[in-house]
Amino acid sequence: MIDFLNAFVALSNFVLIPAISYGAQLALGALGVTLIYGILRFSNFAHGDTMAFGAMCTILVTWLFQSWGISFGPLPTALLAMPFGILATMGLVLFTDRYVYKFYREQKAKPVILVIVSLGVMFILNGLVRFIIGPNDQRFSDGERFIISVREFKALTGLKEGLAFKTTQGITIVTAVIVVIALFWFLNRTRTGKSMRAYSDNEDLALLSGINPERVVMVTWLIVAALATIAGTLYGLDKSFKPFIFLQLLLPVFAAAIVGGLGSPLGAIAGGFTIAFSEVMITYAWKKVATYVVPEAWAPDTLVQLLSTDYKFAVSFVILIIVLLFRPTGLFAGKSV
Amino acid sequence: MSDSVRNTIYFAGVALLIIITGFVQSWNTALFILNFGLISAIMALGVNLQWGFAGLFNVGIMGFVALGGLATVLVSMPATPGAWQAGGAPVIGALMLGAATVVAAVILMTKMKAGKLRSFSVFGVLVVGFFVYRGLFDPAVGLIEDIDPAATGYLGGLGLPILFAWPAGGLLAAAVAWLIGKTALGLRSDYLAIATLGISEIIIAVMKNEDWLGRGVKNVVGLPRPAPYEVDLQSNTAFIERANGLGLDAVTASTLWVKLIYAGLFTVVLVILFVMAQRALHSPWGRMMRAIRDNEFAAEAMGKNVTARHLQIFVLGSAVCGIAGAMMTTLDGQLTPGTYQPLRFTFLIWVMVIVGGSGSNLGSVLGGFLIWWLWVMVEPMGSVLMNFVTYGMTDGYWLKDHLLESVAHMRLLTMGLVLLLVLRFSPRGLIPEK
Numbered sequence: 001m002i003d004f005l006n007a008f009v010a011l012s013n014f015v016l017i018p019a020i021s022y023g024a025q026l027a028l029g030a031l032g033v034t035l036i037y038g039i040l041r042f043s044n045f046a047h048g049d050t051m052a053f054g055a056m057c058t059i060l061v062t063w064l065f066q067s068w069g070i071s072f073g074p075l076p077t078a079l080l081a082m083p084f085g086i087l088a089t090m091g092l093v094l095f096t097d098r099y100v101y102k103f104y105r106e107q108k109a110k111p112v113i114l115v116i117v118s119l120g121v122m123f124i125l126n127g128l129v130r131f132i133i134g135p136n137d138q139r140f141s142d143g144e145r146f147i148i149s150v151r152e153f154k155a156l157t158g159l160k161e162g163l164a165f166k167t168t169q170g171i172t173i174v175t176a177v178i179v180v181i182a183l184f185w186f187l188n189r190t191r192t193g194k195s196m197r198a199y200s201d202n203e204d205l206a207l208l209s210g211i212n213p214e215r216v217v218m219v220t221w222l223i224v225a226a227l228a229t230i231a232g233t234l235y236g237l238d239k240s241f242k243p244f245i246f247l248q249l250l251l252p253v254f255a256a257a258i259v260g261g262l263g264s265p266l267g268a269i270a271g272g273f274t275i276a277f278s279e280v281m282i283t284y285a286w287k288k289v290a291t292y293v294v295p296e297a298w299a300p301d302t303l304v305q306l307l308s309t310d311y312k313f314a315v316s317f318v319i320l321i322i323v324l325l326f327r328p329t330g331l332f333a334g335k336s337v
Numbered sequence: 338m339s340d341s342v343r344n345t346i347y348f349a350g351v352a353l354l355i356i357i358t359g360f361v362q363s364w365n366t367a368l369f370i371l372n373f374g375l376i377s378a379i380m381a382l383g384v385n386l387q388w389g390f391a392g393l394f395n396v397g398i399m400g401f402v403a404l405g406g407l408a409t410v411l412v413s414m415p416a417t418p419g420a421w422q423a424g425g426a427p428v429i430g431a432l433m434l435g436a437a438t439v440v441a442a443v444i445l446m447t448k449m450k451a452g453k454l455r456s457f458s459v460f461g462v463l464v465v466g467f468f469v470y471r472g473l474f475d476p477a478v479g480l481i482e483d484i485d486p487a488a489t490g491y492l493g494g495l496g497l498p499i500l501f502a503w504p505a506g507g508l509l510a511a512a513v514a515w516l517i518g519k520t521a522l523g524l525r526s527d528y529l530a531i532a533t534l535g536i537s538e539i540i541i542a543v544m545k546n547e548d549w550l551g552r553g554v555k556n557v558v559g560l561p562r563p564a565p566y567e568v569d570l571q572s573n574t575a576f577i578e579r580a581n582g583l584g585l586d587a588v589t590a591s592t593l594w595v596k597l598i599y600a601g602l603f604t605v606v607l608v609i610l611f612v613m614a615q616r617a618l619h620s621p622w623g624r625m626m627r628a629i630r631d632n633e634f635a636a637e638a639m640g641k642n643v644t645a646r647h648l649q650i651f652v653l654g655s656a657v658c659g660i661a662g663a664m665m666t667t668l669d670g671q672l673t674p675g676t677y678q679p680l681r682f683t684f685l686i687w688v689m690v691i692v693g694g695s696g697s698n699l700g701s702v703l704g705g706f707l708i709w710w711l712w713v714m715v716e717p718m719g720s721v722l723m724n725f726v727t728y729g730m731t732d733g734y735w736l737k738d739h740l741l742e743s744v745a746h747m748r749l750l751t752m753g754l755v756l757l758l759v760l761r762f763s764p765r766g767l768i769p770e771k
Contacts, residue, residue, distance in 0.1 A: 043527045045396075100757060112394050112526050116691065117760055119396075119684055123753025126680065130746035247679065251538055254531045262527075306467075310546045317535035321520055324532070328524055 002159070007292035009153075009161040014288075019280040020273075021169040021238055024176035027272030028231035029249065030256035031183065031265055032224040038200035038263035039220040040101070042114035047228060047253065049125035052246035053092060054229025055236040056133050058085030059140045066142065074144040075171065082233055089225040096121055097221050105217070122247075129243045138241040141168060161288075168238040179230055180269060183223070187265065192219055200263060248313075252279070255316040259323045261330025270331055275316045283309040344699060344768055351706045358714065365589075368596035370713050375603035376665045378705030381689040382607075382614055382698060383657030389696035389770065390623065391650045392630035394530045397517075399682035400537030401655045403544055404513060405506030405662025406672050410551045412502035413561045414494035420484050420549075424477030425492060428549065431474035438466025481549040491552045499561045503606065503663045510659025511652045513540070518651040523644040537683065544674040551672055558671040564598040567591040599668055606664065607702070610657060614698045626650060627696070680749060685712060688756045694766025703768055711755070712748060719747035 029051060036044045044050075061081035065071075072080050100121060104114055146152075147170050150162030187193040192215075199206040199216045207213060232246065239245070256275045260267025285303035294300075307314065323330060355374070359367030380398065387393040442459050449455040482490045513536070521532035545554050570576045570591035580590030617623050629636040629643055637643050666672050685708065693704020723740050730737040759766065 043530065100761075103761060112392070113760070113764075115394065115527065115530065116687070117757065119687060120753045120756035120760065123680070123684060123688075123749050123756060125753075127746050127749030127751075127753060131743045131750065134743070135746070244678075248538070251531075251535055255535070258528070258531060308546060310542050311539075313535065313538045313542055317532075317539055320531065320535060324524055324528055325520060328528075 003292040006159055006161040007289050009157075009159055009163050010288050010292065013161065013163045015280055015284050017163075017165060017169055019277045021172040021234075022280065023273035023276030024172050025231055025235045025238065025272075026249075026252055026256045026276050027269040028176055028179060028227050028234070029253040030260065030268035030272050031180075032227040032231070033253055033257040034260070034263055034265060034268040035220055035224055035227075037257070038265075039196060039216060040105070040114070042111045042118065043254065043262075044118045045115060045250065046096075046118045046121040046125055047224075048246040048248075048250035049122050049129065050089065050093065050225070050228040051232030051235070051249070052129045052241075052243050053125050053232075054085050054089040054225065055232030055241055055246075056085075056129050056243075057088040058082050058229060058233045059133065059138055059236070059241060061085060062140045072143060075167070076141045076143045076237055078140055078233055078237055079171065082229065085233060086226045086229045089229045090222050092125075093221045093225045094218065097217065126243065126247065133243070135243055138236075140241065141237050143167060166238070168234070172234045172238055175230060175234060179227070183227075183265065186223075192216075196220060251313055252276075252316040255320040258320055259330055261332040264330065264332040267330050267332035274331075275319060278319055279312045279315045282306045282315050283312050340768075340771075344703075347703055347767060351703065351710065354710050355706075358710070362717070365592055365596070366713075368593060368600065370710055372596060372599050372603060372668055373665075373713075374706040374709045375600065375607050376661050376668070377686070377689060377709040378702040379603075379607055379610055379661040379664070380658050380686045381693060381701035381705040382610055383654045383661065384686050384690045385654075385693075385695065385698060385701040386614060386617075386650055386657060387654035388690060389698075389701070390618065390626045390630065391647060392526075393522075393647060393651055393654075394526055395533045395651070395654070396530050396679075396683050396687075397533030397535075397537035397540075398658050398686050399677050399679050400533070400540035401510040401514065401658040402662030402665065402682050403537075403540050403674065403677050404510045405503075405659035405664070406666035406674075407544055407551050408506035408509045408659070408663050409499060409502040409560055409666045410557045410672050411494045411509075412497050412505045413499040414557060415496040417481075417484060417489040417491060417493035420481050420489070420492045423484060424480040424549070427473050427477035428481065428492070431470050431477065434473065435466065435470045438462060438470065441466070478547075478549045486555075489552075490555070491549050491557075498563070499667055500563050500602075502667065503660050506663025507656040507660040510662070511656035514652045514655030515648070518648045522647045522651060534679075537679065541674060541677050544677075551674070554675050556671055556673045556675075560667065560670050560672070562670060563602060563667065564595045567595055570594060603664060603668075606660065610660075611698060611702060618698060685752060688752050691756060692759045692766055694768040694770060696770030697766065697768045700766050700768035700770075704766070707767075708752070708755070711751065715748045715751045716745060719744040719751075 029047065032050070033044060033047050036042070036047070058078055058081045061084040062076075062078045065077050065081055070080065071077050100117060101114065104117060144167050147165040147167055148156075148163060150164045153159075153163040154161075185193075187197055195206065195211045196216050196219060198209070199211055199213065203213075206216075235245075235249070252275050256271035257268050258271070259274055260269070260271030283305065285305040287300055287302070287304045290300050290304055355367050355370055358370060380402065383401075384395065384398060387395050442462050445455065445459050445462060449458065481492060484490055517532060517536050521529045544551055547553060548555065551557055567588075568591075571587045576591070576594075577587045580587050583590065585593075625636070625641060626646065628639075629641060629646055633643050689704035689708040690701050691704070692708055693702070694700025720741070723744050727737040727740050
């Protein structure tokens, strides 16, 4: 019995908790991608760098607060700075929409042209972020590091295996839950949210019923900016902030959005967790868990790692391919334009 | 102004830019830009095949370029003594077994009736196949990587002349492109984009981690060269005399001469590929491709097999990128998987194609040279600009230091700006498709 408890604790420590917080970050990122896809009808390649930009603004404000001596008690100061980061990112996306995307929208350009345009925006944002904050690793988390540290957990339970629950992981999960609830409340209960869903479902019908498309587009960008900043900041807090990481995040984020079904917010969340759990579980070395569960004679002498961690991209990619082959519209039937 | 006059002016302009660079900076820099410009032009030709001819959106160019680089190692390096005996056969066997597993799963999938039995057997074949594969593969790889890990630790290559690697790089890229095209083509256009983005990251991850194949991040250095070594030239009396006759010292002359040899080889490849692309564009096949691009449904209604044609041109375009990748690694003389960046090898090529003019081969070549020149020269030009901007600030002021330090990142900013401006104000590019 104790063995099973130990196995479960090891599993939670190395698989469940990291996967849940990573999944929450991916889900927030994928929600942004999927909303843009649903309303503006193109895959926004600049989304990763929008996340980087939002996180960067948050970091800059965090540093300002830290230099003023403002802190948030045991919680990271970045949480206080996040609203300012969101505002800055909102300004940025409205600016790019007004001066870049709007032109093509009015022309009714093909979606792939908009994708290429978003590549241009990606370049500029990437350059901008590196220009302002530099290409290096930035640490900006402060406050308590752990909700429960390994030592405390062992003293508390007397188990052999320890469990560490980082504050950033806790914050990620709590924030993600709040954001998702707020988003769904907005989409399902408010007038603007309903008009957004109507516009996404059937553009012509929505226009006929008097929905102002520019307003819908603007609200979408604002929400996307908030989601991107939150996702970027949480990822930066939990792991570390490095401009090029966000370019690499693009693949799992897109995979999550497509696996869930592009254009479907619920799908984006499901997709985020699917990708995160498969990535972590396939690249985790199961030896520790297995030694507790199986009889001693069968205890594995290898790491029991299905794939090395360097191949985590391959995992999201393979899931993506499988879903594309068998359910091209994703788990929660999304759009196919 | 007729088209040919305009095109001549454009190319003369780019040539002038490179020559000015030669006078202002150094001829070595100018030839460096020329050589990479030639390679970039070939990559742009490949992307133009896919995008300009057929409207396929490939954002995995980096992967195909890297495969070309891998081909140079596999073809031209000498085989590591003892590596094949140690683990060659099991590794190849394991890889073939892995491929066979996937094929078997696909066959089961298509031949059996849908239902629990099918899901179960496909899953079973994959799981069993995976573990047998790992069981064979891991120990053999360990044996190979243990052979003098500081110097080799990989299988090595065939030891053939490196020029053979160029077509081989094309073939390797084509094979992978066929696999990815077979799965992702025929779906929506964005899916191909994501799929290619993914496959390129995976190719780089494989090259970084599979040490037995190409030494991973330990890099393979000292690839054989199709040109003589500078050191040999510098000790060659005939060469020194000729250099002195031209008023050059032997060291400069040797580096310039080697670069010129590369430039000559690259020009030959570029001209061959350009003529082929041009003939293809004006052939019935090229017209069909453009018809498919402009209206898939109409073309399909006329009896064209859209998916098969897409697959064909996707493979061809990727092969061209593979050839260019092999040439680039040859020029570098080393394979460094850590240096492949999507911004540099995928998105920059896209800027070249769009700026040059999608659908126009001549435009792609022009875009290749022009954007490459800009990519290299943005940094010195940026630092001049920043020195000007910060002129009035006192030394040591944080903003001045920061601005001067960040000059290196001006490149991405400039490229994005160029792309957006061209898309907005001249969406057909410098040399539009006719």
